[in-house]
Amino acid sequence: MPLSLDLSSPGDRPTSRHVRQNANLLSDLLNEAIAYLDGEDAAKLVATARSAASQETPDGEAPRLDHLFADLSSDKAIFLARALASHSMLANIGEDVAGRRRHAEADAKPGDERPRTLVDAVKALVAEGKSPAELTKAFAAMNVVPVLTAHPTEVRRRSMVDRETEISRLMALRRHHLPPDLDADIRERLFREIALMWRTRLYRPERITVKDEIRNALSIVRTSILPAVIDLYADWSQQIGQHGQMAPLLKMGSWLGGDRDGHPGVNGDTLKLALASQARVILDWYAGEVRKLWSNLAVSTAYTPVSEELLALAGQTRDPSVHRLDEPYRLALELIFDRLSAVSQKLTNQWVAFATSRTDVEPYTHPDAFVADLKIVIDSLERNGGERLVGSALRTLVEVAQACGFHLMSLDLRQNADVHERTLHELFQRAGTGVKYLDLDEEARSKLLISELSHQRPLVSPFTAYGEETTRELATMEAAAQMVRDYGHGCIGAYVISKSATLSDILEPLVLLKQVGLVWGGAAPRASVKISPLFETIGDLENGPRVLRQWLELPLSRTILGDRPVQEIMLGYSDSNKDGGYVASRRGVARGASALAFEAERMGVGLQLFHGRGGSVGRGGGPAAEAVLAQPAGTVQGRIRMTEQGEMIARRFGDQPTARRNLDGLAAAVLMASEREAHRPDPKVEAAMTALAEASFHGFRALVYDDPAFEDFFWSATPIGEIVGLNIGSRPASRTASRKIEDLRAIPWVFSWSQARFMLPGWYGFASGVERAGLSTGQLQDLAGGFDFFGALLSNMELALAQSHMGIAARYKDLSPNKADAQRIFDAIQREHDSARQIALAIRGGSALLDNQPELAESVALAGLSVDPLNHLQLELLARRRAGDQDENGRLAIQLTVAGIAAGLRNTG
Template sequence: MRADSPFHACPLPELDPDRRGQAVPLLTENMTQDKDAPLREDIRLLGRLLGDTVRDQQGAAAFELIERIRQNSVRFRRDDDIAARRELEDILDALSREQTIQVVRAFSYFSHLANIAEDQHHIRRSRAHLIAGSAPRAGSLAHALTEAFADEATDAAGLVEFFDAALISPVLTAHPTEVQRKSILNCETVIARLLDERDRMQLTPEEAEANLEALRRAVLTLWQTRMLRTAKLSVIDEVNNGLSYFDTTFLHELPRLYAGLEDRLAAAAPALGAPELAAFLQVGSWIGGDRDGNPYVTAEVLERALAMHAAVALGHYLDELHVLGSQLSLGLGLVSASEALLALAARSPDHSPHRSGEPYRRAISGIYARLAATYRHLLGSAPARHAVAEAEPYAGAAALAEDLDVLHRSLVANGSGALARGRLRHLRRAVKVFGFHLAPLDLRQNSDVHERVVAELLELARPGTAYSSHDEAGRCALLLEELATARPLASPHVRYSDETEGELAIFRAARRAHLRYGAEAIRNCIISKTDDVSDLLELAVLLKEAGLLRPLEHALDVNLVPLFETIGDLEQAAGVMERLFALPIYRGLLAARGHAQEVMLGYSDSNKDGGFLTSGWALYKAEGELVEVFARHGVRLRLFHGRGGSVGRGGGPSYQAILAQPEGAVQGQIRLTEQGEVIGAKYGNPEVGRRNLEVLVAATLETSLRPAGAAPTPPAFLEAMQQLSDAAFAAYRGLVYETEGFEQYFWESTVIAEIAGLNIGSRPASRKKGTRIEDLRAIPWVFSWSQCRLMLPGWFGFGSAVQAFLAARPGDGLALLQRMVREWSFFATLLSNMDMVLAKSDLAIASRYAALVKDAALREAIFGRIRAELQTTVEALLAITGQAGLLDGNPLLKRSIRNRFPYLDPLNHVQVELLRRHREQAADGSVDERIRNGIHLSINGIAAGLRNSG
């Protein structure tokens, strides 16, 4: 199973006092008949170590209490034992504050440790398939290349050309659903490494004992590390967290992925020689550049984030060069060197007599010295390891890459090609992918902010302009007039509002970043809440003020990216782009960007706006319409998918999601956000990270190379989908936005108020003060429904929609829907994701949260509607798919979810009780910090257990 699936199949750990500290036996012949046996052994081992830790740290009484809770929860869930349920409730209701904290922590760590074991098992199974020589699995590069070569029209040379024009980019964002502290993640990394060591190595008894002791220490460290942050994250903290994945995964695994792909192409077509692909796969970031609703992202923060990026990239290159210098100890007389290499060595400031006959080492010393000087020049400080002497800094990453290419060419030309394929190969690739900037940093701001800034600039420059009072045509006329001249609007002699000064400072900082780190450092400016052409032209005017758009040169240094978010915006997206492309000035600017235009689509807000089904359908239609508009105007389309981690925010397996795109919507180029806890799940482990990067490449390749002119989607499918969407939209809007008291119900029946106070991100939970659903960010909206186990954003409205559709078409309606799920990948993916969400929902648990609503009539009215809709939705899904039960088509995932519930139920029960006590105290004007702390711990634990927070 992929790491972007919400669960992996496995049981959860037991606290077994009878096997305290025993080592896991090596794989036996019997175990080989059961591929999940090693996973169960890993989980039992970690569970025993956790049990030992609890008993040693908290005492035998605490251990026994936790075991009683676990056993009763398992009995109730697996055997439907009502007596066990009553005993469980009695135990949990009687917990003291101190016991509550112990229980929450213990059950949270059950899930944490199980997650680690699951990821390791994923690696184990992937390796087993490779060792056994199994047929390539869907989602792997081997499978994608096999599919590509099966088409006689595709050859290896054609694939090299494909990658020359491709761009595949996961983009890290700092949305606050990553509830784990980095300290916790560091502990888990150590545990994962030790498990991996046990799996791959034949340990001696002494080594096995040392490994077990190290695991025991790591679990103890985990237990003794605070789960919660004591202070709210700053933007720079978020930047640091994001950068940790580059050190762990991207800087190492991306070069390996490129090398593997190049070797496969070379093997398929020896005439190609040793192809070196363009840097088509890159990791981007929003962290430090996303200002939409985050007042803490300033020009100063942006510049600091960019410097931190550069420090990581340059630090990595310096470390690799240091090791490479020790490895390439080749001596003249034993090996020849090219004239270019000898010249590079001669320019080196390294004059040590010990390296006089070692030109490669001398050359590397010179490269190191120049890179260390670059580090000082760009960052204002010296690297940790000094160079042998002073040298001139590099003007840019291309110059560094050329020096490394000199090393490569000399080695290949003089019989040392094998040496060129090691560390040097990976370093050369890293420099070409990461440059001096590490990752392109996107800028994003809301269109309303741009409008206010432009209006102020125009009014002070040309009093009486009254920009905001004009209609769309009038606004565009004013903006086009400004874009036709190089004259700036802003004056250094005028004091503008703080908002305007701040926005201008951001763009000026972006211009300085281009000069310092290269144009790749900031490539995209994204406009949230785009609803017409003027939104893009406003941004263009602001870019002109900073010199990032130069009218006289017809030059545009960044991409202007509209973000269409709401259902209405998605419906208007194609029309907006049609009108934009009709503007000669804009087409001239687009020519400077290679006649390519990026468009971002918002999954989260469209879902919150119109519900799961309507959001998915609106996105699909918008993509198809955009494909037609772009083809008509001869512009290359690149879609940027703003997906979240949960199904309610566009999440789900990436492979199926990309394959389900409309024909022509990918075209070898795709960007998509990686948000919150998904970043850790996908990229926290290097091997899992490489697999997930490979999935993106494989899916993009397969989708882009699908035979053109495939049979179009039958009109009957499209008509049926529109009818379903209309009915689902009415049901969803009717509940969320048109039911009196729903806002009160939501705030009282979920942990939204407590989530708003949790230190899980730098950005506020709502865009404005107040409790309006319209102002609430999509992330805490989905997060809250996940915590209470309703997952409402991932399914509500589907049951009503199918019910209405079948009533209108009693004869053939169901048969048509069944045909749609068999023959239309879009509809099949939609239902598959909903199947996962429904399987994680639990009405019994949700009813306990509903009981927190004080108004009994309101509680019953709204929860009754939710309960009825859930039941109708499950029935509809099963009828369409032909399954007897949820997830029948995915038994491993079904078993995983069933096994997780006994460990989540106590956390939910405790959370409800803590919420009740906390709110009662708050009503009396007093707050017990221990109770508040317990609530936050339970939020963390449930999020870990679900592996999907928002």
């Protein structure tokens, strides 16, 4: 097993100077563009606002900019909001370009203890005594799947992302020492791109559609994620793969077009659109690679024999050129190309991009058949020329095809358990069974559903009319069944059941999928789709192991899970946070994961955890690799899926080097976490952690759910009301029309607190939990040393505390009409913030937030420079709107401030 590593000297380490230089250049160019296009007075207005917002006040509070914005017309408000939002976006680009250099150098730095690549992880495990056979077995068991999801608060348009991508590319060129004339040319091109950006509309006139979300995400997949995956497989094959081949350990997943939980715009049509769009991307790449191989493999039988299998494959080519009769590799590749083109025509109604003529050959019925043909080519080359004649491109093509199939990314289906209950209720009623499903208790429901799975008789009749919801559900499942027939089983990642709480919640979708042929009933039921219950609330996380045990005790679960049973469970960070606060949520997820792993092992079943993380700290955000390494021992098992949402997709995968680094780091972390030996923490430490989580839960609930004035405070002291009405994301912000926090989706909950600079979901409840539990600094330090996840929890919480700005948050508090309640609630939040900050610093012995991570501290500070003025402008506009000003330009200006603040803070939802 080769382990060659490039550990060449990385050169000079960058400092904050690189970030500031980049940010200053881009800021100057935007000011220059505004002055050039709109005049000096316009540029001066922007500069004044930015300067005023950055001024420190003697008491440390946020400066008041009322005098600056009070007389601003709505037209000028839009102009200023656009300018400030553009400054925020450009500041991010400046930091990212410097950050990519910093990360690249950090990854290559000799002596770095934590493996940041899969190659480094393998090297570390070999040094610990792992044999090649053990590692090969570990690779075969790995299943690492980042899952792209839409974001209800996504604000950027594709056209703006394109401008940002080109600006990033040009800035990256300036890292090199360039001749003055070339540097001047790049600066001028940067000016043009920024000027074009300034003239491009930032906001959407209409709400984004699911089709838009699919197209936007696929743009990033095409330009950066897929190239990164290809590069990784090529490198892994050469450096750590036995015989030059790697198991398909890294795959991509998606919810775009399949996540219909509370989303009226997702249905069978969006499912088909998503998979067809994905297929076009991957089939075009396959076809391009086959064309390149055709050019390279002009091998003549006059000089070397070929295998009988290859001759048979070549003999199937339609109308072979007389000039190619002695070149069987080319003939075989012509056939492969034509069959790929036929697949594209069948799945996407288009030929592949490189097809010069139409073909009447049969399409591949399954990706495995495509891989099998490629392996015939490989086998013939090996037998008649040797391993070195095969080349990395052909092997990489096989490996990517095994990982991506014809679907590129596996698409999950997700629906709420409540919808399943209503759908089954109607099916039983219309079938004339006399069963009133909604009236049954849990035991009766489970017994009935098990009975339905024990035979093949359907509930659905094509001659019966059903209600709108049931018709839509059945049509979506029918579409999924057709997709499985067209693309193969790998195209559907899992059927995720939101709001899972009972055994019947797992059985219900199985009965529904039976109606469309994705589940087969009988004495030994089978399924071609994995069922993944999602445990979301604190209570559901605690109850999850019991539900898993009930499911695995059923004989039918073993036939449904198959010969090598692995049960996937999804863990929710978002709703558990909104339910019980940051600490209780993280503890609940970690404790639930351990209990689920124990239960699965006891029942002889493998476990795959699916972490439903968001971008913000309050929703499980933070570096993915560090999150994996912080998982309880025994819970990773080589398999993990985790969501990557909206705004974080562009940040983590927006360009090929960044995508590659994050994917490689994630794979390395999964391997290392899987090989880590389990150890039980000290019982005293365990008890302290439990006490802290429980006390934190009660502290959070006391504010958010027990204080009768809190709901009104939230709706008035954050821009949640305005966010609900803006064209942001394709999904409604709330599951119902009520204002109840219980019904609000977790993402807009977090997003609203971020906009108002509270960052409350990322830290509230920690300090009161410490006080209620009576924990000392020493005990907390023991916790940090005894639980990997607690160290990560503290690190992420410190970031959220640093990103909050209580001075600006106080201004949002002033928007509340009930001044007395607002002040009382804000004072409680302020006390909790101050206490959390003091405790966090005491645990690690710091004197200022993030003083142990100076680069991150500067990143937060730079973000503040661009975001603070946007907050002040937003406050002015919110005050006007709530005073009755419904001017359309004012609404658009608010939307621009929302976009700018989200862009500047990044991990806002």
